[in-house]
Amino acid sequence: MPPAIFGHRPGKRTSHKLVVDELGQAVVSGEFAVGDTLPGDAELAARFNVSRTVLREAMKTLAAKGLVVARARIGTRVLPHANWNLFDSDVLSWRFNAGVDEKFLNQVSEVRLALEPYAASLAARRATDADIARMMRLAVAMGDGGHSAQTLAKADLEFHLRLLEASLNPFMRTVGSLIEAALVGVFRLTSPTADEAEIDRVAMAHIRIVEEIGRRNEDGAREAMEHVIRVGQERLIQNLRAQEIAR
Incomplete structure (x- = not known):
């Protein structure tokens, strides 16, 4: 069973890595479906107890992996599976974790x-x-x-x-x-x-x-x-x- 969407996994991780792992796993496992808009910066920053700077960098990382795209005045939206970079080791690992x-x-x-x-x-x-x-x-x-x-x-x-x-x-x-x-x-x-x-x-x-x-x-x-x-x-x-x- 995949870990809880905003749960902490064992092992030491930077704040950036924690946000990337948790949100990436949530997207790949379907917690956030294709086309969904992720919660706003203020909500996510509060949930992860990180700065907006860390959160923005994490979103850039997820965007580089093809999982999400940010749009002004719209928010960050989950992209279709065809955009996901399955050659990325994180994305592939999240896929296996999801089943x-x-x-x-x-x-x-x-x-x-x-x-x-x-x-x-x-x-x-x-x-x-x-x-x-x-x-x-x-x-x-x-x-x-x-x-x-x-x-x-x-x-x-x-x-x-x-x-x-x-x-x-x-x-x-x-x-x-x-x-x-x-x-x-x-x-x-x-x-x-x-x-x-x-x-x-x-x-x-x-x-x-x-x-x-x-x-x-x-x-x-x-x-x-x-x-x-x-x-x-x-x-x-x-x-x-x-x-x-x-x-």
Whole structure:
């Protein structure tokens, strides 16, 4: 369940970040629907106990993310979903917090399939020996039998981000913020424990990616990455359906 619209979440945040997080989550979760006008500056400043300067800066941040637009004498209005920047890690995280369905997860998977396999092929062409060695260490470490689902997820995420870097295309690493937010959101939906068979499967699938990169086999690296994403997506959908049945 998403946090209360104006509730405080745990952890230290600046006043600006607090306002951005709470209002952003409220918009994405539908607390403020498309076309709605947000409360006025005086009301929001009082609710958050922040200055109008902080509030205005927060609104600028939300506007830059495509969530709202400010109009003189009208107020700040929530924009249609098509304007939202889903490549923004905050927006994507708020979307996962609000709850996702199979359609949305498939859309995320489609974007990953469009990006990561090609990044793997670029890594096969460009990665240095040091890059390959580092990715192999990360892939092998994923096979540690002591992993929980959470630590396995963290290791998985680290691997994918390092691979994007190894493509030596700075745009790929920038898009990594999407991959990072997507994976973090996806991992929240996985089962709370990871069995040894699953840990071994995940590790071997990622080791295969590195092996193909090490062979400088661009097609092989692309196919190995596609396999990892597709199998992970199938498991995720199964987990989502199981959670829905259990409710």
